[in-house]
Amino acid sequence: MASRGAIPDREVKRLYAVSGNLCAFTGCEQRLCEPGDSGEPGVVTGEMAHIVAASRQGPRGRGVLTDDERNSAENLILLCERHHKIVDRRPRTYTVDVLTEMKRRHEAPFLAAPTEATAAPVVSETLLSSLLVVSELPQQIRSAPYVAASPKEVAATVRWDADEGPVAFITRERRLFAFHDLRSASGPFARSVDRGAVELLTARDLCSTSDGQRWYVELLNRTLSWHLRSLGMRFDQGHNRYYFTLREDGSSPRMDYRSKTGRAMSRDVVREAVRRDGTSRGFWWHEAVALRFLPLRGRGCVLSVRPEYHLTNDGREPLDGPLVGRRVTRRKSRIYNGQYIDGIQFWREVITAGRPRRVLRVGGQRLVIENELLGCDITWPGVPNDVLALAAGPVPDDLLSLLDAEDFASDLDDDFDDDWDDDEG
Numbered sequence: 001m002a003s004r005g006a007i008p009d010r011e012v013k014r015l016y017a018v019s020g021n022l023c024a025f026t027g028c029e030q031r032l033c034e035p036g037d038s039g040e041p042g043v044v045t046g047e048m049a050h051i052v053a054a055s056r057q058g059p060r061g062r063g064v065l066t067d068d069e070r071n072s073a074e075n076l077i078l079l080c081e082r083h084h085k086i087v088d089r090r091p092r093t094y095t096v097d098v099l100t101e102m103k104r105r106h107e108a109p110f111l112a113a114p115t116e117a118t119a120a121p122v123v124s125e126t127l128l129s130s131l132l133v134v135s136e137l138p139q140q141i142r143s144a145p146y147v148a149a150s151p152k153e154v155a156a157t158v159r160w161d162a163d164e165g166p167v168a169f170i171t172r173e174r175r176l177f178a179f180h181d182l183r184s185a186s187g188p189f190a191r192s193v194d195r196g197a198v199e200l201l202t203a204r205d206l207c208s209t210s211d212g213q214r215w216y217v218e219l220l221n222r223t224l225s226w227h228l229r230s231l232g233m234r235f236d237q238g239h240n241r242y243y244f245t246l247r248e249d250g251s252s253p254r255m256d257y258r259s260k261t262g263r264a265m266s267r268d269v270v271r272e273a274v275r276r277d278g279t280s281r282g283f284w285w286h287e288a289v290a291l292r293f294l295p296l297r298g299r300g301c302v303l304s305v306r307p308e309y310h311l312t313n314d315g316r317e318p319l320d321g322p323l324v325g326r327r328v329t330r331r332k333s334r335i336y337n338g339q340y341i342d343g344i345q346f347w348r349e350v351i352t353a354g355r356p357r358r359v360l361r362v363g364g365q366r367l368v369i370e371n372e373l374l375g376c377d378i379t380w381p382g383v384p385n386d387v388l389a390l391a392a393g394p395v396p397d398d399l400l401s402l403l404d405a406e407d408f409a410s411d412l413d414d415d416f417d418d419d420w421d422d423d424e425g
């Protein structure tokens with residue numbers, strides 16, 4: 001008799017993994033796991049029998065194995081209830097050698113590496129990343145000494161004209177760097193710099209040092225930041241992400257976008273967290289995104305897009321404290337792959353306004369973000385359609401998940417009491 005408790009989980013899993021869900025007794029077609037139906041869970045009916053018994057007194061008990069060896073997958077055979085009884089009652093017929101051979105024959109097909117003949121045909125597919133293609137970058141950077149007494153005072157000298165397009169600069173080593181032509185007497189920096197001491201740098205020159213490359217990327221990030229603010233987004237400095245805010249009248253902006261299959265969708269980007277009965281939880285969810293340009297080795301950049309959440313206590317003021325991190329982390333931990341991909345799709349549509357590309361004109365130069373995720377073509381065995389379909393429906397139980405469920409059913413903590421699941425509503 002095999003007692004479950006003595007056999008380590010790892011060995012149980014190894015055993016079930018090569019069982020093919022069938023009793024190992026030659027010719028038996030009894031399944032080891034009965035699927036559930038009409039809401040009832042599935043049932044594991046398979047039993048683990050020791051080939052050399054767990055104790056010296058048991059059937060086939062006089063082998064020379066240590067306790068660990070007795071409870072290893074190599075010494076276990078998975079049988080239906082009936083065959084478990086039969087082999088244990090007739091140890092002279094079902095000897096160690098007979099059972100070992102039965103096990104070997106039964107498991108061989110599941111242990112074998114796929115051969116040419118049995119390997120699944122390979123398919124060619126495109127894997128998409130969360131990186132947007134950046135097809136054009138400003139190539140000229142100008143720098144000049146700024147006239148303000150300190151870097152903090154520089155912003156006050158800049159003419160922030162919305163009609164001008166993105167206005168972005170950084171200050172380093174008592175100089176102001178920008179994509180604009182700093183010599184211009186009518187540009188946004190006319191009052192900010194010494195226009196007689198302007199130096200021109202190419203992107204390539206600037207990026208030839210790691211410091212210079214960071215400055216260049218910072219200028220790109222600030223250019224994008226200007227654009228996102230013009231869309232009504234704010235920047236959460238502490239968490240490094242942009243988020244939507246409520247309109248003046250207290251309503252949520254509603255963003256239209258296309259799903260990845262091209263369907264017209266629309267989404268409230270600020271939502272009050274409510275319980276099932278409609279009462280407020282006292283905080284608000286804001287769609288948010290972490291965006292940053294990443295320099296590529298060699299030349300060029302990509303824009304990394306990471307969907308996030310931002311929490312406020314009234315739709316405006318950031319909620320703070322340890323609960324926030326916990327809530328956001330838990331919410332993110334419940335985002336399935338499909339939702340994450342939807343999030344990336346949403347943001348690429350927001351950034352490009354659903355057009356093929358977003359062209360930001362900055363100081364007469366162009367920063368162009370394509371509505372296209374960086375991807376690569378791969379040739380691989382592929383994921384079967386029934387796996388892809390899991391996102392749409394409940395995941396069917398399999399042997400290992402049932403075993404896990406048996407083990408962990410008692411460990412379920414207050415996970416489902418948490419006031420979380422219903423705010424999706």
Ligand SMILES: [Zn+2]
Nearest residue numbers: 023028080083
């Ligand atoms: Zn059987």
